[in-house]
Amino acid sequence: MSILELLGKRMIFFDGGTGTLLQEKGLKAGELPEIWNIENKQALIEIHKNYFEAGSDIVLTNTFGANRIKLHDIPYTIEEIITAAVKNAKTASEEAHCEQKGYVALDIGPTGKLLQPLGDLSFEDAYSAFQEMAVAGEKAGADCIVIETMSDIYEAKAAVLAAKENTKLPVFVTIVFDEKGKLLTGSDIASAVTILEGLGVDALGMNCGLGPHQMLALAEEVLQNCSIPVIIKPNAGLPRNENGKTVFDVLPKEFALAMEKIVDKGAWMVGGCCGTTPGHIKALYEQCKNKKPLPIVPKNKTMIASYTHAVEIGKAPIIIGERINPTGKTRFKQALREKDLDYILREGFAQQQKGAHVLDVNVGLPDIDETEMLVHVMKELQSVIDLPLQIDTSNTEAMEKALRLYNGKAMINSVNGKQESMQAIFPLVKKYGGVVVGLTLDEEGIPPTAEGRFLVAEKIVNTAESYGILRKDIVIDVLAMTISSDQQSALETLKALQLVKQKLHVKTILGVSNISFGLPQRETITANFYTMAMQNGLDAGIINPNADSMMRSYYAYRALAGLDENCMDYIQHYGGQSETTVSATSNSDISLGTAIEKGLKERAKQAAEEKLQNTEPLTIINEELIPALDHVGKGFEKGSIFLPQLLMSAEAAKAAFEAIKVHMGKQGSVQTKKDKIILATVKGDIHDIGKNIVKVLLENYSYDVVDLGKDVPPESIVETALSQNINLVGLSALMTTTVTSMEETIRQLKKQKPDCKIVVGGAVLTQEYADMIGADHYAKDAMATVYYAQQILG
Amino acid sequence: MQWKDVSQKEVLRYLGYGRQEADEAVKNLVSECIGEILNQCHCKHVYKRFHCTIEQHSIMFENVVIESKNLSKNLSECEQMILFAATLGPQPDILLKKYSRLDMSKAVVMQAAAAAIIEEYCDQCQKQIEKELEQEQLYLRPRFSPGYGDFQLKHQKDMILLLDCPRKIGLTLTDSLLLAPSKSVTAVMGISKKNKHCHIKGCEACENRNCTFRRDG
CATH class of the missing domain: 1.10.1240.10 (Methionine synthase domain)
Structure with missing residues (x-):
């Protein structure tokens, strides 16, 4: 029987900690435990065997850190280590005196590095490290993959994709929450559960970080959000420092009693982490072996998530900000062509401040590489704004790339009733997770009547279900079309809203602004239609949150519909407003x-x-x-x-x-800029505040700054200088270790573009240092670069 | 850690103010940034005690040998030492990145505030460790970090590995030996039998006497 078939039939027990047990057997601080799979395999077979005999159904291989990012300069390949580790666990399973079959899980822990943008590891590199592990684990005969102790949901996503795309094994994931229920990188429980469920893992839960007592409340929250089996594996209490050593205090009996409460709440798979021993697992097994797993109640919530938090669609109306979209916006198109990301980020930030819950992201322009731009804008938005995003593109390649690299569970805008569209989009929804927007149009065009649109919606929902996409992950857009060309169009849209809600039980979305196209004072029509749409069942309105009238409709509707307790939100936004207008004008005489x-x-x-x-x-x-x-x-x-x-x-x-x-x-004119200047923080350096200060100042003086970002290889600086014929390059480095790549960049620039001047700055640099590495100028502070630019370029 | 623990003066010093008075707007911004970071950051630390041998300019412990004149002087007569690491977590980096795009003036103040907060946090951890050691009549020497003087940055690798930092406190190292999250500290602290109370902190111990940000006094 496979491990998946066993789930829910009876309680499943994992093993406990191995670190402390290995230390008892002589593993030294800083020594790599993974090497022991080959050099001291008997120790591992014994540990695994003890766990099987204590009652564990599944033991984890000793491969927590067996990835190529952590293990290098060792005499074995990753495959050799993993093959040996799986074999050790299998041997233990055969040798153990147990009635039940013992399963072997390939253990995949974090890489030990932070992913970009917080660290220097790319998502793709993390993925391929995990891929190597997963492939080796399956080949060696592991029964399932356990991705564990993840404290960054983005890294967990890389590992899940690597496991699911390259093996057929069941995939379980456990992550580390702190006492407040947050991951290290900020995800809360609802967002983590939303993202992992979206990725289609077979079970999820938490391990490490806390003891069984602290985990109880958090486990409940996981269970409340989760519609798949839940795993709970705490430490033997909170770690305590005793004479410079870490110790854990919760003994087996106490551990088992605390875990029983968690099992009674609905966890299906339990075990231990740091500080737990075969003794703990034996006590846990005895305490809980006869418990019947509680049935899982599917939570029919339509959820999307950023890496920090989740947003539910359908509880109360939500706002999707429409402003990140070049359609009809000259300034936005200019920003896209100039790769002026700051402008786009500010648009995003402004919408967040006005109350948007989700941001729509559309960067399609005929003359730009949409895939590259979409991924770039999405990553930048995610690094400064914590709202979930709605990826808006008709380019399937761009959509797939964006969904793959999105840190969260996105809204997918959109699919429609055309076969071609559904065949392209649904597999992506299934694979990466997401809530997909279904537009009610198909090969025949947009049906004029509500009934016609309902039929298209029905086709979309049925087809989605045939791909294994749940109804809760579909929102239907019955399309708002301007009343200036068809008087009945608003009424048909409202009727269609009701039909899909009542008959299909799906959530709804609308691009609200279209309704007033071609009419004067559009906001008046749009805002009133917005209210009508919410009253008729609109769950998510794609609107302009910067338009005051729209936000007034929104807050007023919530207050009127009994969705704003004591009208608190309404009062908070509009109480005492007259005062703010006074203060805004108070310094109007300042030049x-x-x-x-x-x-x-x-x-x-x-x-x-x-x-x-x-x-x-x-x-x-x-x-x-x-x-x-x-x-x-x-x-x-x-x-x-x-x-x-x-x-x-x-x-x-x-x-x-x-x-x-x-x-x-x-007026149709563009401000002329002065010459171009390249700015970059050199390869290896991920601190860019100094460079960013210089950028702001140079732009003030109208220089056209080509900002290559941080951790920039010498080659791309040279390539940019050559291809755009740029004669001034500013380089920044913070540490002595990265000044060497600054030196290398200068060497390459001098060789390939001798007429290019190079100005350097950064914490460790001095005039002497700058001279030594061959820079043309040393800028002691931000203004110094401006003066040098004026001297060189005018 | 609380707001009152963080010295505004220290933040202003990082911003280059020296003895000059900052205006109200900047002072308010400093308070705001300290509050915002403390509100979001998760301070974590980890430390371990090791026996060590000092010969000439070499410090030996576990399987590690550090060649450093400055560190061996700092650890003179110590038979044990502490490896220490602390971090504010990734949140200050996220805030810094955000304000670098939206409001650069706030970003630089944020940067200075985060630097002051991590120093203060290290001081508090150090006091805690001092208390523990006092029971054994042992005393702590000031912390000394890779990168100070001739204590080479490559030893960050040993520190991170021996303390199991990625797993214990979420502190990692980039390929170019930078700490990520950036608002983090690793340090060695000698354990001495003599009560040579030393209040010199990082700044004064540094040999770069021409640094713009050097603390007066």
Whole structure:
């Protein structure tokens, strides 16, 4: 019988800790336990055997860190270690005196490195390390794969994909929550469960970090969110330091009694982690072996998640921000073409501040590589904004790449009733998880009537189910079309909303703004339709959260529909609003120059807008902006102004520039930039704050900064300098270890583009150091780079 | 750790203020950043005691040999030492990244605040360890980190491995030996039988006397 067939029929027991047992057998601090699979295999066979005899159904191979990222410079291959480890566990299973079959799980632990953007390990590299392990484990005869002790859900995703794409083995995942129910990288329980279930793991749960007592409440929360079998494997209590050594205090009997409570709540698979011994497992087995696993109740919730938190669709209406989309937006198109990510991030951040729960991300433009841009924008958004994203593209390749690299469970926008569309999209939904948006149109076009759209919706839902996609993971868009061309269109849409909700029991979504296309004062129509749609069952509105009237509809509807307890949200947003309008005008007499010098961002933007009504943009820049910046810069040089103030002024200037940019865009002109400058933090260095400071200041002086980011290989800097013919490169390095790659970058640049000047900066650099590595200039601080650029490029 | 534990003055020193007074806006920003980091970060630390032998400029423990004149001076007459690691977790890095894109002035203050907080956290951990050792009439020497003086950065690898940092506190090392999360510290602290109370912290112990950020005094 396979392990999956056994699930739910009776309680399943895992093994306990091995670390302490190996130490007792002589493993030294810092020694690699994985080597013992080959060099001291008898010790492992004995440990595994003891666990089988104590009652474990499944033991984990001694391969926690047997990945190529952790293990290198050793005399064995990963495959050799894993093959030996599986064999040891199998031998133990054969030798153990047990009635039941003993199963062997390939243990996959974390790589020991942090994934980008927090560390330097790429998702793809983590994936291939796990892939190597999984393939070797299956080949050696493991019965299942246990991915455990994961404290970053993104790394867990890489491991799950590696296991599922390359083997046929069942995949179980356990992660490490702290006492507040958070993973190290910030995921809460609901988000972790949502993401792992979406990926289609066979069971999930938690291990390590806490003892059985602390895990009880968290286990309950996992169980409340989860519709698949749950695994709980605590430590033998919280670790305590005794004379510089780690000890655990919970003894077998106490452990078993505490675990019984967790089993009674519904866990199907239990075992132990650090500090637990065969004694603990024996006591646990005796205490719980006759328990009948509680039936799993499917939680029919439509859930999406970012890496920090989950959002439920259907409980109360949610807002999907529509602004990250170039359609009809000149300024946004310009930002995409210029790869001005900061602009796009600010659009995202503004929507979050206005109350969006999810951000739609659409970066499709005919003349850009959509796959590359979508992945780039998505990664950048995820590194600064913690909202779940709705990936919006009709390019299947872009969709797949984005879903693969998305850190969470995304909304997938979209599929429609065409066979071709469903065949392309549903396999992606099944594989990566996600809530898919189904548009009610097909080969025949958009049905004009509500009934027609309902039929398309029904076809989408049925086809999705044939792919194994649950109804809860589908939201239907019955399409809002402008009433300016068809008077009945709003009514048909509202009727269709009701039909799909009542008859198909799926959640609904609408691009609300379309309704008013072609009409004056669009917001009035859109906001009123939004209210009507919510009243008729709209769960997720794709709207512009920056439009005040839309947010008023939203908060008012929630208050009226009894979804806003004591009208708290409504009051919080609109109580005392008149006061804020007063304070906003209170510094209206401050000039643009002064606003910049004082670092008043809002006022600088406002003052620039006022000036633009009767002054040429270039005049404003040359006569107000630049003199103010120069003044602040001089103050910084003299030591009367410090870095935070310098940057506050820079930010204020940036806000003014943005107002100018928007103004010029409306007139169809583009602000001319000065020469290009490359900025990069050199290979190996992941600290980029210094580089980012320089970037802000250079952009203030209208230089066209090509920001290559951090950890940039010399080759790509050279390639960019050559292909775009750039004559000034700024390099930043923080540590002595990374100055060597700065030196290498300079060497390559000097060789291949001798006319290119190089300015360097960073914490460890000095004039002497800069001279030694062949830089043309050493910038002691951010302003120094601006002055050097003026000297070289003008 | 609490808000009141973190010295605003220290944050301003990291920002280059020295003896100059900061204006209200900057002071407010400093308070705001300290609050935001403390609210989100998860401070964790781990340490272990080792027996060590010091010969000339070599420090030997477990299977590790460290060649460092500065560290051997720091550990002189110590028969035991502590390997220590602490981190604020990934949250400060996430905040830094966020504000680097949205508001650079806040990002630099955030950076300085996080630096002050990790130092303060290390001080608090160190006091705790001192207390434990006092019961055995043993005393702690100041912490000394890889990268200080001639204590080579490559020893970060030994520190991370011996303390099992990735698993215990989520602290990892990049290929170029940078700590990730970045707001983290690893250090060696000697254990001495003599009560040579030493209050010199990282900054004064450093030999780079021309550093812009050097603490006065």
